[in-house]
Amino acid sequence: MTAHILALDIAGNPFDWIAAQDAVLYYATGKVAWELGSKEIVFRGGYSRAGIQSKIRIKPIIAIAGSEIMARMLHAELPLGNQNHLLFKRDRYTCAYCGGRFVHKDLSRDHILPQSRGGKDTWMNCVTACRKCNQDKGDLLVEHFRSLLYVPYVPCRAEHYLLSGRNVLADQHEYLAAQLPKHSRLL
Numbered sequence: 001m002t003a004h005i006l007a008l009d010i011a012g013n014p015f016d017w018i019a020a021q022d023a024v025l026y027y028a029t030g031k032v033a034w035e036l037g038s039k040e041i042v043f044r045g046g047y048s049r050a051g052i053q054s055k056i057r058i059k060p061i062i063a064i065a066g067s068e069i070m071a072r073m074l075h076a077e078l079p080l081g082n083q084n085h086l087l088f089k090r091d092r093y094t095c096a097y098c099g100g101r102f103v104h105k106d107l108s109r110d111h112i113l114p115q116s117r118g119g120k121d122t123w124m125n126c127v128t129a130c131r132k133c134n135q136d137k138g139d140l141l142v143e144h145f146r147s148l149l150y151v152p153y154v155p156c157r158a159e160h161y162l163l164s165g166r167n168v169l170a171d172q173h174e175y176l177a178a179q180l181p182k183h184s185r186l187l
Helices: 020-028 067-075 085-090 131-137 157-164 170-177
Strands: 004-008 014-019 032-036 041-047 053-058 061-064 107-111 126-130
Touching (some): 014 157, 085 126, 085 157
Parallel strands (some): 004 061
Antiparallel strands (some): 107 126
């Protein structure tokens, strides 16, 4: 299992999941402004002339100082992505039309305004649908098919990182969960 580190901007906003090896570079160059978490990962380096081995201890949550991080974050959009698992997790594996709960393989992405009618592939235009409902809807407009049982929304940054994290450590989950808005379906 590869550990991923939750990278934050200096104000504590989630920025990215980074590999532990990449976090070492931020530590080594003095760009870690602060850190959180009870667990540590220890990386060992070479030996000095005095026979002392270098070590860098990294925490599961780090805030990275630097203008390039802030500039990237301000312009970064939260991607819907080609993999439907983020959408399905947001919608709790529930079909927006029939309300049934399904396993991943029995679900599909439905465009509320079909792409054939100019609909975009965005968080606000996509919902989870079971394969049957999606096929029955085809390129119909929602008002000519069935009403949506829930409203789509764009996940906040904390929710996005909870949805996209695979092996989220307890410290990371607690940090992100504390930032979730009241309307989040992850609560």
